[in-house]
Amino acid sequence: MHGTLDLPALRRAADLVLASFDEADRSVELVWSTGARVRRQPLFGEPFDEELSLDPAHVRLERLNGGAPLLKVHDMGTLDAVIGSVVPGTARIENGRGLARVRFSDRAEVEPILADIRAGHLRAVSIGYQVHRFEISRPASGPELWRAVDWTPFEISAVPVGADLAAGFRSAEPLSPCVVVRPGAPSPATRTSMDETQTKPATPDVATAPAPDVARATATPPTPDTDALVARAQAAERERVGTIHDLAGRLGLERGFAEDLVRRGTGLDEARRLILDKVADASDRTRIFPQVTVPLGGRDERLLRREAVSTALLHRYSPTLFPLTDQAREYRGLSLLELAREFLTQAGVAVRGLSRDEIATRALHSTSDFPEVLSAVTAKTLRQAYEVYPRTFTPFCRQVLATDFKAMHRVQIGEAPQLLKVNEGGEFQRGTIGESKESYRIETYGRVVAITRQVLINDDLDAFTRIPAMYGTAIATLESDVVWGILTANAAMADGKALFHADHKNLAGTAAPPTVTAIGDARAAMAKQTGLDRKTVLNIRPSFLIVPAALELTAEQLVAQNLTPAKTSDIVPASIRTLTPIAEPRLDAASATAWYLAANPAQIDTLEYAYLEGQQGAYIETRNGFDVDGVEIKCRLDFGAKAIDWRGLYKNAGA
Template structure:
């Protein structure tokens, strides 16, 4: 019987373990690994910008955590439609081609803009993922590497040839991604994927080749690497040189291998019993765990394990983690100590799953609480997501209280910030972020807090956002009752067909055919437009404790957004624009233009009632096919100069001077007074039908952007934070028959 065994999955990695010294000889440096990390999280309060970290090996691993296509795709699918940008940061030697292709396709499918940054290395399948970026930037000390997919198999000659064909198929599939990004021909890319060589690119060379768009010169300064990391980087550089790369690439690869966030490089020699934590430098998320070498396999090479052994190890690991999982999100536990216990239990293969459960119960019985969401000075430990939220919510509520004590109470988490000004909050946020503000000037504290990864920018941005929203929602928009709201999916022009513009239904006799109908020419077109301004929060704002910059000014901006909507809607009434038929909105041919008469005539028993004339004209309106459509006036819209008359007309049950004659017309109308009509005419007045019965004026927002929205980022032109106020809005008169105008006298 012939059997075929894939000794390793199809991969696009450097296969470092096969060329570096084995783990057995302890006098040789062990390879540090990039901590497997796949994290998708928001980086702006609005939720419009997310960051996706892809660190470590790509594809499923028996021994350690890794970045899998399933985990990436699931989290991307969970994002809602408001996400506009995904910042993808990559530091990976590569891995499974299948997972790489799936991650690439998942990113390409998402409608958000993808901005990829190669933090350290993006090799083989990791470089494939990088090609999903709408923009790709690389620091000067980063490396991109492209090469052919590889794998191993044993069998007869036919099976080996078939496997070679499989590798060629993967090459062809990968090539499309590089072609789309670089603009090179498929033949050129296949040359890189099928020549058996490793092709290295610096940032500048990747840009020149079309694989990247920019060289990022503002690389973040990292902590000094330890000796083991340096030994690994040197071995990697030596291997790159041995495979034909120049000394220049070797040195750049050395630098890139050392480039990683502080918490992203772990070593087998790292202590697992660290008990103290620097309160000024709280740890990042617990490092992934590295299982021990199997006792029967002292070299640590898991390729010698049987499938049954691998399954047993994986089952043990999953059972252990299942026991710990319910407690890993609890804020009342020291998560660092819990992670250490988990790592120790996984490493000690002599412990049974039952014994580990006993150790976990003992830990829970003696565990001490971790840090709270209070300001700096709280107990040491790792901050949880809930604690960060409590801290931010408290600070935001405290600032809102200072701005408007009557509307916002200083209670709950906000009470922790009693007596704090903006400078105090900036200092506290820096301390929570692990930066010691001692010895800094007020300006230095303000600048660092505004441009750091602390909570401070998010707090200020949220206060500005809430103030904007309050200003927007608190400003009266008198057009809402007689207008209809819509939501548009994009910025493209849409078409609205008038009620009655659709063909009438005709009787279909038994066995007869349905007649073809056509839409009339009464279709109106319009689109939403984008409006916006930027509010800058500078370090002077913090030093001067300028609450106006956080509350009153954004409040005024929000009110301005609401006023903009009113400006656009009432400009339709006063501007009398042309409709789709080429005639003005208010036109005799539309049957919606009354004989000029003063509104006060409705109260004069000696004169014809102009409101009765409006009611008659609107009631006699017909559809485009000649059918009556039964329109009734509902709203009486007037400038401030006619407010008194409008109130009398719409509230008096009996017309003075007419004895028992009832005011049967005026009381059916709802008065609306709008100052914007004054600029057009002090005596003209308007009528409108119920927008649910017939179209009048339609106003629209972009889907997911109703009202005013904000986006916060660190300022480049200013030393501080910039808050972009974005408002997307449009309005259009849809059907003249639902509106009426009398020029007045």
């Protein structure tokens, strides 16, 4: 049985052979694999052993021999991460080991890395490889064995420790076979003396001639049983080395500790005991911070400090909107970079000697509270700008919440059936309520704002205060565009007719400016609107006079309460003065003369707008940047709107 899996690029540790360093061409020999068996722990399923076949027929060396890159810690995202390359044609397999020579770049930024390699501080390298074919078998005892019989190494990286904790480090020294001598076979000492004897030139001295038994042992080739014992000994040694490095890597121990256990020939049981002792010693150490967190008034000091710094930054943005508190005064004059240094120090990070760039980078990617402060400041400025933007549609529209993104069906409920007289002993007659359906759904709108390390270095406060505020205004503007666009577009309702239509009896037959007479005619038309049975009079009373910005002054004069007319004919009835004027400049783009009346949504449906439940208005979400080097802030709006009933609205095209 066989199948196909989609596997990512894998990594294994390897070693530099420092004795092979060549100063002339800045190159060094390295062992990129010994193929030893290592234990893999998948996210799901049981652990298995992985073994890389170093049969030359099973390894594709074209990419290494084509000058594969030498990287910094497997960083394949930037050109600066390339610190050298494999010398073309040097990748090879010898004596069960993968070897290659790499040459380092002449760039100045590579010199510190090269200096550490010369001094022996950097010894570890790791390979990235892709497996094309596994052969899986189940040994008599132990987990499954996944043997890679077709695989490609494609890059080599200089790393402080092995890149993959599940892969043990490989020693730069080749494994030596252990010969097991059976009775009647020559001992290791005899075999060594035989080899030395064979390397000396032959002399007629009889005393140096080998004994007959030794000569026969030398001439006799190893038996198949001996080959099997040697293979098993090699496999056991590979398992010992791989297991020691695997345990040490998983528990976060130093590479040198595992190498010392390997060199001393420590058995697996003893190695496990020593590794556990090492971990226990490390856990007993106490990490000391320069500050102690003490709850103040029931609140954690970290939270109080975070709020104080946020307030200080918001005060710099707008002193009138965000007054300075007593706790924030000590942070008032600090720059962004100084605040980043402060938070790193509070988190126990040593910052002495760090450059501005290093401080900014660590502040954005450490466990300090600084990214939280930046996110809070950005969110508050965006929310503040969103809330203060004038949304003139809210008085005459109804807000609802949507539980999902499916289409919402709104029933336009008709009038209740008229009550009929019930005679003594008679039955109550059943009636029906007419209905008409309107449907719409909410849509998602959003953008991402990024706070980069350049912002911190440049102390650019506007980048995460004014820019997010502009996004807050843009979100509120979008809501107004959607709602007012319903009136100006005059789209069709569920009956196939436009929102304002003569058949709906909500469109003036004669265009006129908003005068007492014209408004009186509109009020009368709304009052005479009938139910869906076309019989029941609804007596709808308008509450809002909606005009474009060009007619705002006219509307205000009509409803003014403190004007005394010069003559009786100019008196504005009290019923008109109770109207609330709403001026909206978006209406001017469609018509600078058209005006509208709208009923209170508590009396009858007019326009309806909806947010996703639990996320009313602008929703802010933050994370440490992945596409950018900094903090990303996502602004999202889930919003929709629709005209539900035409009977609560009236339009006059105006003169």
